[in-house]
Amino acid sequence: MALDFSLSVDQEAVADAFGAFFAAESPIDVVRGAEPLGYSSQLWQKLRTLEAPGMAVPPHAGGGGATLSDLVVVAETLGESIAPVPLVEHWVASRAHPAPEIVSGDQIAAIALRPADAEGIWRLVPGGAIAGVVVGVDGDELVAVQSSAPMVSPHNHGSAPLADRSARGGQRVVLGEAADLERHLDLWRVLTAAALVGIAERAMRMGVDYVLERHQFGRPIGSFQSIQHGLADLPALVDGGRFLAHKAAWAFDVGLVDGVGVIDMDEGIVTEFAPLAAMALLHAADAAAVSTDRSLHYHGGYGFSLEYDIQLYFRRARGWANIIGDPSLQRRRLADLLWGRAAPTAGR
Amino acid sequence: MDFRLTDHHEALRSEIRACIRAHIDDEVIERAHRTGANHCVELAKALGDAGLLGKAMPGEGQDPMVMWMLSSEAEKAGAPFDSVGMALVIAGVLNEAGTAAQNQRVTAALLAGEEFVCFGLTEPDGGSDLPAITTRAVRDGDEWVINGSKMWTTMAQVSDWVFLLTRTDSNAGRYGGFTVFIIPMDTPGITIDPIHTMSTERSNATFYDDVRVGDEWVVGEANEGWRVVSIMFGFERGMANTGALTPLLRRFSKWAEASGVIADPVHRERMAQVAIDAQVAELLTQRTAWTAAIGEPSGMQGSIAKVFATEAYQRHSRWAQAAAGPEGLLGLNEPGAAAEGWIDHDVRHSVPQTFQGGTTEINRNNIAERHLNLPRAR
Numbered sequence: 001m002a003l004d005f006s007l008s009v010d011q012e013a014v015a016d017a018f019g020a021f022f023a024a025e026s027p028i029d030v031v032r033g034a035e036p037l038g039y040s041s042q043l044w045q046k047l048r049t050l051e052a053p054g055m056a057v058p059p060h061a062g063g064g065g066a067t068l069s070d071l072v073v074v075a076e077t078l079g080e081s082i083a084p085v086p087l088v089e090h091w092v093a094s095r096a097h098p099a100p101e102i103v104s105g106d107q108i109a110a111i112a113l114r115p116a117d118a119e120g121i122w123r124l125v126p127g128g129a130i131a132g133v134v135v136g137v138d139g140d141e142l143v144a145v146q147s148s149a150p151m152v153s154p155h156n157h158g159s160a161p162l163a164d165r166s167a168r169g170g171q172r173v174v175l176g177e178a179a180d181l182e183r184h185l186d187l188w189r190v191l192t193a194a195a196l197v198g199i200a201e202r203a204m205r206m207g208v209d210y211v212l213e214r215h216q217f218g219r220p221i222g223s224f225q226s227i228q229h230g231l232a233d234l235p236a237l238v239d240g241g242r243f244l245a246h247k248a249a250w251a252f253d254v255g256l257v258d259g260v261g262v263i264d265m266d267e268g269i270v271t272e273f274a275p276l277a278a279m280a281l282l283h284a285a286d287a288a289a290v291s292t293d294r295s296l297h298y299h300g301g302y303g304f305s306l307e308y309d310i311q312l313y314f315r316r317a318r319g320w321a322n323i324i325g326d327p328s329l330q331r332r333r334l335a336d337l338l339w340g341r342a343a344p345t346a347g348r
Numbered sequence: 349m350d351f352r353l354t355d356h357h358e359a360l361r362s363e364i365r366a367c368i369r370a371h372i373d374d375e376v377i378e379r380a381h382r383t384g385a386n387h388c389v390e391l392a393k394a395l396g397d398a399g400l401l402g403k404a405m406p407g408e409g410q411d412p413m414v415m416w417m418l419s420s421e422a423e424k425a426g427a428p429f430d431s432v433g434m435a436l437v438i439a440g441v442l443n444e445a446g447t448a449a450q451n452q453r454v455t456a457a458l459l460a461g462e463e464f465v466c467f468g469l470t471e472p473d474g475g476s477d478l479p480a481i482t483t484r485a486v487r488d489g490d491e492w493v494i495n496g497s498k499m500w501t502t503m504a505q506v507s508d509w510v511f512l513l514t515r516t517d518s519n520a521g522r523y524g525g526f527t528v529f530i531i532p533m534d535t536p537g538i539t540i541d542p543i544h545t546m547s548t549e550r551s552n553a554t555f556y557d558d559v560r561v562g563d564e565w566v567v568g569e570a571n572e573g574w575r576v577v578s579i580m581f582g583f584e585r586g587m588a589n590t591g592a593l594t595p596l597l598r599r600f601s602k603w604a605e606a607s608g609v610i611a612d613p614v615h616r617e618r619m620a621q622v623a624i625d626a627q628v629a630e631l632l633t634q635r636t637a638w639t640a641a642i643g644e645p646s647g648m649q650g651s652i653a654k655v656f657a658t659e660a661y662q663r664h665s666r667w668a669q670a671a672a673g674p675e676g677l678l679g680l681n682e683p684g685a686a687a688e689g690w691i692d693h694d695v696r697h698s699v700p701q702t703f704q705g706g707t708t709e710i711n712r713n714n715i716a717e718r719h720l721n722l723p724r725a726r
Binding site for chain 1: 349350351352353354357413424591593594597598601610611613616617618619620621623624626627628630631632634635637638639652653655656709711712713715716717719720721722723724725
C-alpha cells in the first residue's frame, strides 16, 4: 500500500460508464424538465436498469457491494450533470435499511438529516418529496417509515425534492438507536461532498468555455488577466475537495472508524473517518460555492438569466450543501471531533 | 486512491523526525531567529551523515516523497531548515546538469550537510521577469569575467557557493544566451550586503565586480543556462513550504486552551477551518510528490499547491493574531506573548511566501495558461 492519487482501473471504468450515462440520459434539458420538483422518474428507471440504486448495499443483502470510494466516483459524475435523482440519499438510506424493494430501486428511500421534531415530523427531508421510505431518528430510535410520497416540494433554492415527512404516520420499522444516525450522516456528507466536487468541476469548465467564447474589446474575455486569475484559484479548491472526499471514503473502506483512525493535531495527521467526512463536505461546499459564483459572474447578465445553465449549478451548489444545516455549526461540530468538546462554561 | 504511506516511508519519516528532534531545541531555534539565518549546521550534518540528504535530493530516479517528508517534518518542528532545502535543490540541478568534477566537489559536500549554497538569480530590475537580468559574464582568454548584482541572495553569509545566473549573449533571444555558474563564495570580487526584513530572516544583496572564474564552474553548456534554471524551478516548486498551517494551529490551540479561549464557538469554528485548509494543503502537496514519483511533470501541481497553501497561511496567521488580542502582538520570547510569540512570527514569516519562489501572480498566469488552457494574457 502506498500513497496513490489515481483511480483504480475499475473505478476509471465506473467513472467513464456513469459519466457517459449521465451525459446521455441526463442532459440539461432533462434537468430543466424535472424542475421545480427536481426529480425525473424516467431517469430513475434508467438507473434501475444499471442496478445503480442497490450499489451501496452488500452482496449478501442483494446489493452491488460497492465500496464508499466507488460510490464517491459515481456521485461526482452525478454532480457534474446535476442529475435530478436522489441517488445519494437513497444509497445512504439503503445501507441503513436494505429492504429488497429499496435495493431494487422499486421504492425510493431518503434519509432525514435532522431528528423528528416534537410533533413527530421530519422537516425538509432531501428526497422526501418523492421517497416511499424515509429513514431517520424519532426520539431514541432510528426508524424507517413507509408512507406515500407527496410528489410535491416547496419552491426551493436548489430545486431539490424536499418535503416534511411524518415519522409516525406510516408503516414503521425500528432499525436501531438514535446514535446510529451519525454514521449514516457521515456517509451522506462524503457522497454529497463528491457530488459538490462534480458541480465545482463542471462550473469551472463552463466558466473557462464561456470566457473563451465571449468577446469584448475585440478579444475573448478569457485573455484578460483579472478573469484568468479568478479562474486559476479554482483547481486547488476542486482538487482539494476531490482528495478529501476520497480520503474520507478510503478511511471508511479500510476501517478507520470509531477511533481506529488517527487524530493527531500536533502532527497534523487525521485518518479517522468522521472528521474527514466533515472536512470533505465543508470544503466541497465552499469549492462549489466559489466555483459557481465566479463562473456565473464571468457570464455577466447571461449567467443571471434562466436561459443559461450556470444558474442551475449555482443554486444547487448552495441547495445541496446547506440542507444539513448552518456550516458554522458544522465547523463547530468538526472542532469537537478534533479537539474534544469544550467545557460550556469556560471562555472569555 | 490510497492515503497510506508505505512501511518504508513510515520508517523513513520516523527516522527523519527523530533526527530533527535530536538536533533542534529552543536554543537552536532562538539562534536562527537572532542571527537571521534559517540554518543549522549540526542538523544539516546529522541529516547528511544519516544519508537522508542523498535520499531527499530531487531528480530522476529519486524518491520525491523523501523531500516532502523532510520539509514537512522540519516545518512542524520549527527547525531552521531553509539552507538545507536550498542545498538539496542545487544538488539536484548539478546532479542533472553538472559535470562529474562539480558533483564530486560540490554536490557531495552539499549532500553531506557540510557546505551550503545561495541562489543568485533575481536582480534589482529582474524579478518575475527573470530574463531581464543584466549581470554579465564575458569571455577573457580561458576565463569568464562576471559583473553585476543580485538581490535576495538569502543565506549568502553562510554559503560556500553561489548558483549564479548570468547573461553571456544578449542577441540570442529572450531565453537564449544565459549561462549558469556555480562559484565559490570566497572568489575575489564578491561582496555581501545584508538586507534585514520585517521577519527575523536576513537576506542579502550580493555584488560581483570583475569576478574571474574558469570553465570548470559553468553548469551545463555556456549560453544554455535557461535550461539549467528551468530544472531548478521544477525542483523548487516541488518543495514549496506548504505545511505551515499545522504548527500554526498547534501553537494557537495550545494557547487557546491555556487561556480558555478554546471554548469560544467563534474561535472553534475558525480553528476547524484552519484544520480543513491544512489537510487540503497537505493533500495537494502529497499529490505533487506522488506525480513526480510516477515520473510525470509535477510543476503545475506544485504551483496549485503553493498558491493555495501560502494564501491560507497568511489568512489564518493574521486571524490567529487578531484572535489572540494584544498578546498576539508580542514578539518571540517576550514575556506574556501568546504562544511564546510564534503567532506574531507566523504573521511576519508568512508575508514573503506569496512572492518568494515564484509570485502568486506568475503562478496564476501559469495555471490559467497551461492548466486551464486560456490564452496568453501578456
